[in-house]
Amino acid sequence: MALTGIEIYKLLPKTNCKKCGFPTCLAFAMKVAQKGIEITACPDLTEEARGALEAAARPPIRLVTVGSDEHKFEVGNEVVLFRHEKTFYHPPALMVRVKDNLAAEERDKLVSEVSRYSVERVGIVMSADGFAIDNDSRDAGKFAACVESVTSQVKSPLVLMATDPAAMEAALAKAAGRRPLIYAATRDNLDRMVELAKTYNCPLAVSEPAGLSELAELTERAAQAGVEDLVIDPGATGFSASLQVLTQLRRLAIKKMFQPLGYPIITFPGDGATSVEEEAMLAGQHIAKYAGIIVLNHFSPATLYPLLTLRLNIYTDPQKPIRVQPGIYQIGEPKDSSPLCVTTNFSLTYFSIAGELESSGFPSWLLVCDTEGLSVLTAWAAGKFDADRIAKSVKEYKANEKINHNSLILPGKVAVLRGELEEELPDWKIRVGPLEAMDVGSYLKTQWKP
Amino acid sequence: MAVEVPLEKWTGKIREVELGGNGRKSLVVGGAATLPFLHFEAAIPHRPAVAMEVQDIYPGGWSAHLEAAWGDALKDAGAWARKATEFGADLICLRLVSAHPESGNTGAAQAKATVDKVLSATDLPLIVLGPEVPEKDNEVLVAASEVAKGQRVALGPCLEKNHRTIAAACLADGHVAIAKTPIEINLAKQLNILLCDVGMPANSILMDPTTGALGYGLEYTYSVMERLRLAALMGDGMTAMPMICTVGEESWRQKESRAAQGVPASWGDIERRSLVWEELTALSLLHSGADIVVLRHPGVVERVKAAIDQLMA
Numbered sequence: 001m002a003l004t005g006i007e008i009y010k011l012l013p014k015t016n017c018k019k020c021g022f023p024t025c026l027a028f029a030m031k032v033a034q035k036g037i038e039i040t041a042c043p044d045l046t047e048e049a050r051g052a053l054e055a056a057a058r059p060p061i062r063l064v065t066v067g068s069d070e071h072k073f074e075v076g077n078e079v080v081l082f083r084h085e086k087t088f089y090h091p092p093a094l095m096v097r098v099k100d101n102l103a104a105e106e107r108d109k110l111v112s113e114v115s116r117y118s119v120e121r122v123g124i125v126m127s128a129d130g131f132a133i134d135n136d137s138r139d140a141g142k143f144a145a146c147v148e149s150v151t152s153q154v155k156s157p158l159v160l161m162a163t164d165p166a167a168m169e170a171a172l173a174k175a176a177g178r179r180p181l182i183y184a185a186t187r188d189n190l191d192r193m194v195e196l197a198k199t200y201n202c203p204l205a206v207s208e209p210a211g212l213s214e215l216a217e218l219t220e221r222a223a224q225a226g227v228e229d230l231v232i233d234p235g236a237t238g239f240s241a242s243l244q245v246l247t248q249l250r251r252l253a254i255k256k257m258f259q260p261l262g263y264p265i266i267t268f269p270g271d272g273a274t275s276v277e278e279e280a281m282l283a284g285q286h287i288a289k290y291a292g293i294i295v296l297n298h299f300s301p302a303t304l305y306p307l308l309t310l311r312l313n314i315y316t317d318p319q320k321p322i323r324v325q326p327g328i329y330q331i332g333e334p335k336d337s338s339p340l341c342v343t344t345n346f347s348l349t350y351f352s353i354a355g356e357l358e359s360s361g362f363p364s365w366l367l368v369c370d371t372e373g374l375s376v377l378t379a380w381a382a383g384k385f386d387a388d389r390i391a392k393s394v395k396e397y398k399a400n401e402k403i404n405h406n407s408l409i410l411p412g413k414v415a416v417l418r419g420e421l422e423e424e425l426p427d428w429k430i431r432v433g434p435l436e437a438m439d440v441g442s443y444l445k446t447q448w449k450p
Numbered sequence: 451m452a453v454e455v456p457l458e459k460w461t462g463k464i465r466e467v468e469l470g471g472n473g474r475k476s477l478v479v480g481g482a483a484t485l486p487f488l489h490f491e492a493a494i495p496h497r498p499a500v501a502m503e504v505q506d507i508y509p510g511g512w513s514a515h516l517e518a519a520w521g522d523a524l525k526d527a528g529a530w531a532r533k534a535t536e537f538g539a540d541l542i543c544l545r546l547v548s549a550h551p552e553s554g555n556t557g558a559a560q561a562k563a564t565v566d567k568v569l570s571a572t573d574l575p576l577i578v579l580g581p582e583v584p585e586k587d588n589e590v591l592v593a594a595s596e597v598a599k600g601q602r603v604a605l606g607p608c609l610e611k612n613h614r615t616i617a618a619a620c621l622a623d624g625h626v627a628i629a630k631t632p633i634e635i636n637l638a639k640q641l642n643i644l645l646c647d648v649g650m651p652a653n654s655i656l657m658d659p660t661t662g663a664l665g666y667g668l669e670y671t672y673s674v675m676e677r678l679r680l681a682a683l684m685g686d687g688m689t690a691m692p693m694i695c696t697v698g699e700e701s702w703r704q705k706e707s708r709a710a711q712g713v714p715a716s717w718g719d720i721e722r723r724s725l726v727w728e729e730l731t732a733l734s735l736l737h738s739g740a741d742i743v744v745l746r747h748p749g750v751v752e753r754v755k756a757a758i759d760q761l762m763a
Contacts (some may be wrong), residue, residue, distance in 0.1 A: 237758050247488060280730065
């Protein structure tokens with residue numbers, strides 16, 4: 001949490017010595033608050049004040065990068081408990097677990113399928129974020145070979161899962177420069193895992209299921225030993241424990257600025273789940289409630305696509321809703337005789353009308369005008385959804401080439417635009433649709449003919 | 451190092467609303483003194499309930515996977531309600547679809563007969579929803595109200611437009627009103643106030659904040675519900691009504707739940723995808739404060755109930 005100028009001033013010596021180049025300590029403090037000068041420009045700062053300022057500059061949840069170069073993701077640095085308070089910034093990474101005792105053929109197939117997987121939604125391309133390679137075999141050689149094989153196949157970010165430091169080291173040697181997440185330091189192997197994290201410059205996950213106090217002790221030890229890029233695993237499984245523990249961790253970080261637990265959280269929703277669907281539901285909870293990295297035991301497009309969609313929904317910035325790309329959209333498989341409706345590019349407006357058209361039984365064309373993300377009435381009131389703009393969109397997106405009729409259906413709420421629009425588009429028949437998206441199905445059923 | 455978990459000192463709690471009773475099974479929702487499932491903080495006396503949707507006519511355009519799961523039960527509201535009871539529903543949500551002007555435009559007499567049939571087919575508490583055309587809702591919900599007098603059913607949608615009529619019916623026959631508003635916290639609160647102004651007891655109102663399905667506005671519903679729940683816990687009694695979400699209806703309308711062909715291979719198997727779509731919509735909204743979720747697929751009901759079991763353990 002950033003300090004104000006006054007809060008910084010209180011930590012300064014208040015001698016107005018001018019050694020920093022400013023006439024007064026207050027003037028200097030104000031400049032520091034604006035990030036115009038480093039606090040270290042004050043030569044007489046006490047250790048205590050320095051500590052307080054450093055702590056204040058630290059985000060409540062540390063931003064941790066896994067991977068390297070362009071093959072990486074960042075998690076953490078969240079500042080709120082509820083998305084409506086500001087927004088959630090860094091979507092949790094979805095990783096697919098690869099066990100090192102899978103047959104090579106099976107493993108290569110899985111890695112290839114996951115890495116080729118991508119799905120598009122409202123113009124955003126989504127995919128899984130990488131692999132968690134698990135030393136299930138407990139054999140260091142097998143683990144290293146598996147990591148070597150996967151790294152030769154793909155460049156995706158990795159989590160390396162082993163409790164034996166020797167196995168971890170063998171694997172890290174095969175993932176040089178990839179900056180994988182080391183999973184995990186436990187109370188039994190902490191010192192050696194910390195050494196590996198330092199040697200290989202990798203982020204380190206700390207796992208301790210015994211309780212938050214015990215977990216905090218371990219992260220403190222790791223931080224004191226010089227590893228600050230930490231990820232935590234409180235070991236909570238199942239719906240109830242994971243929700244409660246992850247909520248507690250988020251509260252401690254945001255509300256108490258409790259640094260020893262101010263790190264992204266890694267979860268394993270498949271552990272203990274009895275089906276792929278149960279794993280997906282638990283992963284869904286972790287997306288909504290506070291995970292930073294989610295390791296899935298199964299790769300299944302039919303569950304991954306809904307999860308990626310949920311992640312997109314939850315991590316949409318509520319302060320600026322997703323705008324839909326303006327253009328002509330196909331709803332179902334419309335023909336040239338299908339209805340053509342026009343709407344705005346506010347995402348919720350688009351989804352409402354697209355959803356209704358989808359279920360109406362009438363494949364349709366949906367012309368989406370650029371209203372800068374405003375809904376129908378708001379855009380109309382702001383002059384961003386008027387006859388001029390609609391006519392321009394009709395021409396720009398060549399609506400006439402999609403259809404063999406010349407009917408355009410207006411949202412009922414802007415019925416008032418009809419006359420003007422008929423002047424702008426003299427060859428078109430302008431029809432007034434229903435007031436609510438919900439009624440478009442029955443409107444088409446009773447009134448639609450080209 | 452002793453870690454002290456921060457607890458919120460909430461001053462409000464969610465109102466308890468009872469459905470059923472009087473010979474019928476009784477169900478209480480609400481009552482929580484904290485956010486969903488945070489047992490470490492305060493008491494959560496009642497689990498969220500799972501309602502299963504039943505329609506008064508054979509549903510048009512349903513997914514083949516839904517049809518297969520229900521079979522012939524879809525042909526008769528009574529048989530359908532019995533089957534939903536067997537499938538483990540906590541309550542039945544009867545939608546009077548045929549009252550819609552384009553789906554048969556049936557009136558009070560038909561509504562009475564259907565409600566009567568469903569009431570005798572199951573001893574579970576009942577929700578009755580009209581076609582969401584206010585004039586028709588007034589007609590069929592008033593009729594439903596009379597038939598179900600004393601059985602404390604939930605009647606909806608009660609919109610700002612027709613809240614007086616629905617409230618009068620609820621008051622006369624001892625029912626609960628489902629106040630529906632379009633994904634907006636102030637409108638939700640305002641309608642609760644209007645209902646109380648015309649004499650509805652505050653413990654006889656459920657809120658329907660309007661459900662956006664996964665991928666179709668879910669985040670708006672999710673955040674409006676979190677805000678309503680937080681406002682209630684901070685002491686605003688006019689946002690403290692339990693919430694109901696029509697998850698099945700919204701989820702199964704979407705392309706992701708319907709399209710088996712002509713969609714990208716990355717969408718995966720249609721059967722699993724459509725069920726997971728309904729499950730994730732339900733699960734997210736349960737975490738943002740839903741007290742009742744209305745579902746369609748029996749497999750989804752089973753898994754969502756299992757998740758609730760764990761969340762309440």
